[in-house]
Amino acid sequence: MKLTVVGGGSTYTPELIDGFARLRDTLPVEELVLVDPAADRLELVGGLARRIFAKQGHPGRITTTADLDVGVAGADAVLLQLRVGGQAARQQDETWPLECGCVGQETTGAGGLAKALRTVPVVLDIAERVRRASPDAWIIDFTNPVGIVTRALLRAGHRAVGLCNVAIGFQRKFAALLDVAPHEVHLDHVGLNHLTWETGVRLGGPEGEDVLPRLLAEHGERIAGDLHLPRPLLDRLGVVPSYYLRYYYAHDQVVEELREGPSRAARVAAMERELLTMYGDPELAEKPALLAQRGGAFYSEAAVDLAAALLGGGGSPYQVVNTLNRGTLPFLPDDAVIEVQAAVGANGAVPLPVAPLDPLYAGLVANVTAYEELALDAALRGGRERVFEALLAHPLIGQYAYAETLTDQLIAHNREHLAWA
Template sequence: MKLTVVGGGSTYTPELVDGFARLRDQLPIDELWLVDPDPVRRELVGGVARRMFAHAGHPGTIHVTDDVVAGVTDADAVMFQLRIGGQAARQQDETWPHEACCIGQETTGPGGFAKALRTVPVVLEYAELVRKHAKPDAWIVDFTNPVGIVTRALLEAGHRAVGLCNVAIGFQRRFAKEFGVAPDHVRLDHVGLNHLTWERGVHVTGADGVERDVLPDLLAPDTGALDRMAESVHMSRDLIRLQHAVPSYYLRYFYSHDTVLQEQLHEPTRAEAVMETERALLAKYADESVVTKPAELEQRGGAYYSEAAIDVLSSILGDRGDVQVLNVRNDGTFPFLPDDHVIEVPARVTRQAITPLPVSPLAPDMVGLVSHVAGYERLALDAAVHGGRDRVLRAMWAHPLVGQVDKAEQLTDLLLAANAEHIPWARSEQVTWAG
């Protein structure tokens, strides 16, 4: 089996390699290709990856290259984990929205929109190379944010693609620990859009082999579990109790926008923290004595990324037909959204298709927020594919964290000014930007 990681120079990659080494029986890899344009990262990450495989006794061969065609040729599956503009662009995404009193975040709000504009054209370019050179039935597994928008771009272009996020597997591990069971004994009723999701059921299989929904136990006011859950997602216990669901951490940007904004204005950015962690990681990767995943990698983010990736890859390539939480076409799952929209729900995975499972109707407040964000996402993808300031402005205005025309105008100019290097059409239009 040949597996290719486009963006393989990411400091995330040893997390993947660690999983590939530990779970080789589940996903037997003969060749792992790491594709990246950065020669320093490519060699450092490739070097530690080879040492990790050797230390674990993994028989697979690791190749590093900046040649995308060579990397994807005859691949059985290709993973995308791109960050166009690197952490410097992320730092901008997390700061310039503050000038218009909006949160700065790399996957949602104005910053997430900027990332989509930078990313979608590049992903589609690479996906065409996968279509042309990889095996005819090869799948693309996208871990590139914003996952929902990027996955829809791939599906709309006719690629065999699925989006992957680690939020659901993180909750699964969290609940497994809470109830003292193995993670595979926890099944989630996970619904929404990427980074806009709720857990509406937590089904745990006990020692007696019986599955029951333990969410009422989590929400019981006198057990302490509700307080622990509220603390873990940084939201109030009353919100969780009233929704009778556990929101993902990312919903805090919507439910506590002004509080988060004030925190951001007085704290270092996440990008700054990640850049510091990456410097430490790259120094570790350069150390020839390092043959296992460094402890510092836990600070990088992406917890359980390798397990989630291996689960979906082994399900696809092994045609297992099991169920995982993934980003897939709606196809009637949420009747209030178009069929071609991408949602994040449990789906059955086979080599030929990944199909969302039916879900019970969403509560009205969830329907309203999902519909609003989905409308923005559709406009954002149109802007990313076709370009034009007017398309950017309309999508910006449509985002529920913006919603005002004058603010959308200011944010559009700030976005284009900060991202001119990465958005060719913006440079060619010679737009005069504010700020």
């Protein structure tokens, strides 16, 4: 089995490598190729990856290359984890929206749109090259904004599934609180990427007992604290929103917080410099503890589980993924991409039935889905007016004066990445 990681020079990659090494019985990788144009980073990450495999006794071969076509040739699955523009672009995404009093964040709002515009054309080019080199390969997208990127891939006819680590993070957290094994926890997870709610927490599978009321009663304070949301809000909702709902439920508070301190991008950039120094240590043969602060917790377990299921091996029968709606949420178009539990196998992901969604959540999901449609159109066809319409439609922006200003700023800050600008 050959797997290729595009963006293999990412500081995330040792987390992924550690998962491949530990879970080799689930996903028996024979060849792992790390592809990245940044030769210096690739050398450091590739060296650590080989040492991790060697220390854990993994027999697989790890190679590195800057040549995408060589890297994806003959691959069974290709994982995408790239960041067009690097941390410098992320720093901009998190900064200029604040000037209008809007959230500055890399996956939602104006910053999220900027990232989508930079990323979608690049990912589609990569996917076409994968299709030519390995037409049967699955593409697993971890590149944000996952919902929009996955929608672009599926609309273009690629064999693709989107992956996010929010759900597996909740699964692990709830399992620890309940003192059960993670595989015993099944989430009623519903919404869009970075716009989801846990409406049920079941023990044993989709038909198991819903223990969410007990979790909220016994551990609500801790759950609310982790989300940086007030406990009474969770009690009133009766569900657990993802952390990203804080950008909607506490927008103005978040804006003030973002204005006060160093950006997440600045902190991550500093962390990445330290991590890369660590990766260059020839004695290091395991992922460093600092990597846990980088983000992407449990990404490796989720990626291994998904790849194994798609390639017809092991893997859990039900997994939270980003895939086509196909009537699952009847108020959305069939070709919208939603994030829900799905049955995953060699033929792809089929969403499990979802209980009717409360209007409190359905309205926001419908609104953001409409924005994502406009955002994808802007990413595919370009043009100032399309960017403006997407910003105007986003519930975190909405006002035409803000949309006008943010459109100009987005284009100015991203001109080098926009072929039409």
